[in-house]
Amino acid sequence: MALTKNETGLIDEMSVVDVFTRLIFDAEAVLDDTEMLVIECLADVDNSLLNAPRRDISEFLRAMGVDEMITVVAKVKRMLDHQQGLIAASMVNQRSRLHR
Numbered sequence: 001m002a003l004t005k006n007e008t009g010l011i012d013e014m015s016v017v018d019v020f021t022r023l024i025f026d027a028e029a030v031l032d033d034t035e036m037l038v039i040e041c042l043a044d045v046d047n048s049l050l051n052a053p054r055r056d057i058s059e060f061l062r063a064m065g066v067d068e069m070i071t072v073v074a075k076v077k078r079m080l081d082h083q084q085g086l087i088a089a090s091m092v093n094q095r096s097r098l099h100r
Helices: 013-025 033-045 054-063 066-098
Strands: none
Touching (some): 033 054
8 A cells, every 4th residue: 555645745644644554453464564654653752662473463453442543543654754755865865965
């Protein structure tokens, strides 16, 4: 599943929710690299999920209340935005070195 990006090119909140929903209903779902990045950011938000099996992550998400889910989605989104910003900056730096 391709994650939706907003007008700035960043992954939007609904895409984060979609990844979480897939894991809630199918812990063994095949995820692409970007979807795996969402899961890595989730583990960064809650350190108890570091190196956790997908089934545990699925149970963690399933047990969340709506307010908690909204908070976690916002935190994951901020982390993704930050990482994408770092990647974009790195690409700009690499291009500028090539043109010297």
